[in-house]
Amino acid sequence: MEHTISINAQKERKVTDTKSVPFGKIPTEHMFIAEYRDGAWHEPQIVPFRDITLSPMALCLHYGQTVFEGMKAFVMEDGKINIFRIHKHYDRFMKSLTRMCMPHIPRDLFVKALHQLVALDADWIPKEEHGSLYIRPFMIATENRIGVKISEEYLFMVVCSPAFQYYSKPLKVKVETTYVRSAEGGTGAAKCGGNYGGAFYPTQQAQQEGYDQILWTDAKNHEFIEESGTMNALFYIDNVLVTPPLSSSILDGVTRDSLITLAREKGIIVEERAISYKELERAFKEGKKVIAFGAGTAAVIAPIESICINGTAYNCYIEKDAIMYELQNDLLNIRKGTTEDKHKWNFIL
Ligand SMILES: Cc1ncc(COP(=O)(O)O)c(C=O)c1O
Numbered sequence: 001m002e003h004t005i006s007i008n009a010q011k012e013r014k015v016t017d018t019k020s021v022p023f024g025k026i027p028t029e030h031m032f033i034a035e036y037r038d039g040a041w042h043e044p045q046i047v048p049f050r051d052i053t054l055s056p057m058a059l060c061l062h063y064g065q066t067v068f069e070g071m072k073a074f075v076m077e078d079g080k081i082n083i084f085r086i087h088k089h090y091d092r093f094m095k096s097l098t099r100m101c102m103p104h105i106p107r108d109l110f111v112k113a114l115h116q117l118v119a120l121d122a123d124w125i126p127k128e129e130h131g132s133l134y135i136r137p138f139m140i141a142t143e144n145r146i147g148v149k150i151s152e153e154y155l156f157m158v159v160c161s162p163a164f165q166y167y168s169k170p171l172k173v174k175v176e177t178t179y180v181r182s183a184e185g186g187t188g189a190a191k192c193g194g195n196y197g198g199a200f201y202p203t204q205q206a207q208q209e210g211y212d213q214i215l216w217t218d219a220k221n222h223e224f225i226e227e228s229g230t231m232n233a234l235f236y237i238d239n240v241l242v243t244p245p246l247s248s249s250i251l252d253g254v255t256r257d258s259l260i261t262l263a264r265e266k267g268i269i270v271e272e273r274a275i276s277y278k279e280l281e282r283a284f285k286e287g288k289k290v291i292a293f294g295a296g297t298a299a300v301i302a303p304i305e306s307i308c309i310n311g312t313a314y315n316c317y318i319e320k321d322a323i324m325y326e327l328q329n330d331l332l333n334i335r336k337g338t339t340e341d342k343h344k345w346n347f348i349l
Contacts, residue, residue, distance in 0.1 A: 113137075234260075
């Protein structure tokens with residue numbers, strides 16, 4: 001079925017000076033909204049950004065049936081606009097929805113919604129280096145019912161916000177060996193709200209101890225690195241780029257996938273395998289150069305300055321010639337259109 005999106009456009013709000021505003025704080029002028037009921041999507045529309053009303057009995061408020069995505073649009077060197085890897089984000093969104101028993105959205109509706117919304121609010125995309133438009137598609141369960149059940153009604157919405165660098169400096173992280181973010185067979189591979197709410201307390205504890213982020217470990221042994229905050233974790237030791245393999249407990253990061261693809265193309269050996277904190281500890285103790293970084297849409301790459309393992313902080317290599325900056329530049333050049341987009345990652349409006 002072809003979906004026609006009705007558009008109620010306004011041009012009233014001025015584009016705000018976005019550089020000094022914290023990530024995700026200002027919405028652009030419009031949003032997309034569609035309602036699911038009686039087994040189908042209805043009234044897809046782009047409207048001026050506004051609040052929504054929900055019954056206090058809406059299921060999403062009680063049982064966490066919510067899923068979201070996070071992706072970015074860029075102004076390219078030639079002035080065209082590019083939504084990066086729209087189809088991979090769509091695929092992941094569908095996987096998350098399946099895991100949370102939520103209805104899928106037709107691909108053409110998803111693509112059209114993002115295309116039309118981003119085109120309408122294109123003047124909100126910062127053109128400066130590291131500027132982008134953060135796009136947040138999400139779905140919530142809206143059936144009014146206090147009872148633990150799968151909702152029969154949903155809202156699918158897309159909002160956008162101008163974005164710059166997520167972290168202003170390299171991170172101090174701690175290997176977490178008490179709390180877990182998710183376990184094998186759990187919802188870690190789904191981008192559902194509960195994963196994040198559950199991570200707040202351990203992250204707050206770590207921040208009170210002076211760390212910026214946590215390196216999560218596996219739920220069984222608290223030994224193997226999983227990921228960090230809203231990023232996948234990558235390490236470059238002995239000329240090999242190592243990252244934990246995809247599993248049911250970590251998110252299949254689009255940035256992770258992009259960076260390891262680019263790394264392999266440069267001839268770098270990439271290993272997707274379990275990496276124990278003991279292996280990291282050994283490398284540090286042997287005086288090896290350890291490069292560690294997070295990879296995610298919001299931050300792109302976040303260099304890690306130090307890793308605390310069982311109370312001892314070890315310094316990582318973060319000088320300008322570290323491999324992560326080169327990989328980041330390769331990625332940025334594809335997004336900007338200054339190098340060939342061999343894998344058709346750019347969705348150009
Ligand atoms: C838990 C988690 N891991 C990893 C990532 C990185 O994924 P991506 O590169 O697709 O943004 C994110 C961000 O979406 C995340 O929330």
